[in-house]
Amino acid sequence: PASLPTVKRLPSYLHIVEAALREGKEYISGTVIADELELEPIQVRKDLAVTGIVGTPRRGFPVRELIxxxxxxxxxxxQTDAVLVGAGNLGTALLGYGEFRKHGLNIVAAFDPDKKKAGTHMNGVQVHSLHQMQDRVQALGVRLAILTVPGEHAQVVSDLLIQAGIQAIWNFTNVKLKVPPHVIVQKEDLSSGYAVLSVKVGIQNAQ
Amino acid sequence: PASLPTVKRLPSYLHIVEAALREGKEYISGTVIADELELEPIQVRKDLAVTGIVGTPRRGFPVRELIxxxxxxxxxxxQTDAVLVGAGNLGTALLGYGEFRKHGLNIVAAFDPDKKKAGTHMNGVQVHSLHQMQDRVQALGVRLAILTVPGEHAQVVSDLLIQAGIQAIWNFTNVKLKVPPHVIVQKEDLSSGYAVLSVKVGIQNAQ
Ligand SMILES: NC(=O)c1ccc[n+]([C@@H]2O[C@H](COP(=O)([O-])OP(=O)(O)OC[C@H]3O[C@@H](n4cnc5c(N)ncnc54)[C@H](O)[C@@H]3O)[C@@H](O)[C@H]2O)c1
Ligand SMILES: NC(=O)c1ccc[n+]([C@@H]2O[C@H](COP(=O)([O-])OP(=O)(O)OC[C@H]3O[C@@H](n4cnc5c(N)ncnc54)[C@H](O)[C@@H]3O)[C@@H](O)[C@H]2O)c1
Incomplete structure (x- = not known):
């Protein structure tokens, strides 16, 4: 299968090829994509190969087919159905992000213990109280959960979700979750991006 | 200098060592950190070495000093002062995230063209209209900007910021910014995390 760095680069390629489609282009070359992202053309062609696309010499890849x-x-x-747990600052932002819906992520329900939030709708998604989470996850047969709760509640909430049948967790908290081997956890860590930025700014200041 | 993957791992180590401090521990070993994160102890020790910390055989690293x-x-x-541009869903979530302030990121002002937002305060930060951005950035002497505007406005806003003296941009949009060589851009891309998650869920379903 494809390596993780390859998979991580594909959304940026998709973004560029979709723009080419909007501009009415029928073909796009690996070199054009590579220049836009400051990558090597050979790297782009190797990455795209994992998707099964075949390019034509001198013309490049057919835009619609590549998308x-x-x-x-x-x-x-x-379509992948998901639930979101913890409808706070970050949870609300993710509920409002249309890009995910475009890529098949269908958030069907959200859960939050805050009495002011349960029973409301946020960006078209109904927010329920935490007590209803396990029943609803089971009834809906949802397998994916987005975790945006405070760190101190992350492990307990994750255990409840897995008991209710969740098999994959997109973890936005800064806690390393302990889960059984069959459960996938994808950690999204803003602080590592901020760490890289801080170090780069530090080097910049030292110059 | 340290490699990027090493820098990216340091916040997770910090999180564990800070928890050890709260539990009253005076020393912590590389192995304990490695086990918590499912990493190799030798990797953790190599990473920590870049910070200049020295461990004691059999006891490990002094917790306070390691932090x-x-x-x-x-x-x-x-403290690093920053401005945030685009006080929408994601921008508001970032303004409300106390973890950043703890790590020295001081957002001093936000900017947004929406008349309903300019003149308000969000999580203690004043939101100004976009017209005031360049003057305020210059007057405050801020070098770092957090970009959470819609993709189609990213390049124009980035050009205005750089003209006003910004030298580093934390880019949350899905657009590759074209900037002069002296400007640092750190891209935060949620869609690559979602790509990895999608592929892992696909492999899980196929089993
Ligand atoms: N805001 C950001 O920009 C940001 C960035 C990176 C990471 N995070 C992480 O995302 C998580 C949420 O951050 P936030 O800024 O949205 O916080 P927040 O306080 O705004 O939101 C947390 C929400 O979780 C709810 N909640 C509390 N206990 C709960 C429980 N036991 N089960 C379910 N929900 C519960 C609260 O009612 C609240 O609505 C945190 O773990 C934080 O570290 C946030
Ligand atoms: N919401 C998310 O979870 C999320 C996740 C990943 C990436 N992003 C990216 O973050 C950016 C913001 O997303 P969002 O969901 O917060 O959108 P949003 O529409 O909620 O917020 C955008 C904000 O930018 C302001 N704005 C519009 N034009 C502007 C301009 N020319 N200059 C400055 N501000 C301007 C708007 O008034 C609005 O307040 C987008 O580029 C999006 O792709 C968002």
Missing amino acids: ECINSFLRWNQ | ECINSFLRWNQ
Whole structure:
């Protein structure tokens, strides 16, 4: 299968190829994509190869077909139902992000213990109280959960979700979750991006 | 200097060592940190070495000193002033995130063209209209900007910021910014995390 760095680069390629489609282009070359992202053309061609797309010498890749291949490789042409737990600052931002819906992520319900939030709708998604989480996750047969609760509640909430049948967690908290082997955890860590930025700014200041 | 993957791992180590301090521990070993994160102990020790910390055989690293060394290596013990541009869903979430302030990121002002937002305060930060951005950035002498505007406005806003003296941009949009060589851009891309998650869920379903 494809390496993680390859998979991580595909959304940036998709973004550029979709722009080419909007501009009415029929073909796009690996070199054009590489220049836009300051990558090596050979790297881009190797990455795109994992999606099964075949390019034509001198013309490049057919734009529509390339979009289809990337979306299908990422399974972004299929719908994945998810629940979101912790409808606070970050949770609300994610509920409002249309890009995810475009890529098949369908958040069907949110859960939060705050009495002021339970029973409301945020960006088209109904927020329920935490007591209803396990019943609703089971009834809906949802397998994916987005975790945006405060760190100190992350492990307990994750255990409840897994008991209710959740098999994959997109973890936005800064806690390393202990989960059984069959459960996938994808950690999204803003602080490591901020760490890299801080070090780069430090080097810049030292010059 | 340290490699990027090493820098990216340091915040997770810091999180564990800070928890050890709260539990009253005086020393912590590389192995304990490694086990918590499912990493190799030798990797953890190599990473920590870049911060200048020295461990004691059989006891490990002194907890208070290790926290100090990581914070100083990341420059998280210094204050960095920043402005945030685009006080929408994501911008508001970032303004409300106390973890950043703890690590020295001091957002001094936000800017947004929405008349309903300009003149308000969000989580203690004043939101100004976009017209005031360049003057205020210059007057405050801020060098770092957090970009959470819609993708189609990213490049124009980035050009205005750089003209006003900004030298580093934390880019949350999905657009590759074209900037002069002296400007640092750190891209934060939620869609690559979602790509990895989608592929892992696909493999899980296929089993
Ligand atoms: N805000 C950001 O920009 C940001 C950035 C990176 C990471 N995070 C992480 O995301 C998480 C949420 O951050 P936030 O800024 O949205 O915080 P927040 O306080 O705004 O939101 C947390 C929400 O979780 C709810 N909650 C509390 N206990 C709960 C429980 N036991 N089960 C379910 N929900 C519960 C609260 O009612 C609240 O609505 C934190 O773990 C934080 O570290 C936030
Ligand atoms: N919401 C998320 O979870 C999320 C996740 C990943 C990436 N992003 C990216 O972050 C950016 C913001 O997303 P959002 O969900 O907060 O959108 P949003 O529409 O909620 O917020 C955008 C804000 O930018 C302001 N704005 C519009 N034009 C502007 C301009 N020319 N200059 C300055 N501000 C301007 C708007 O008034 C609005 O307040 C987008 O580029 C999006 O792709 C968002």
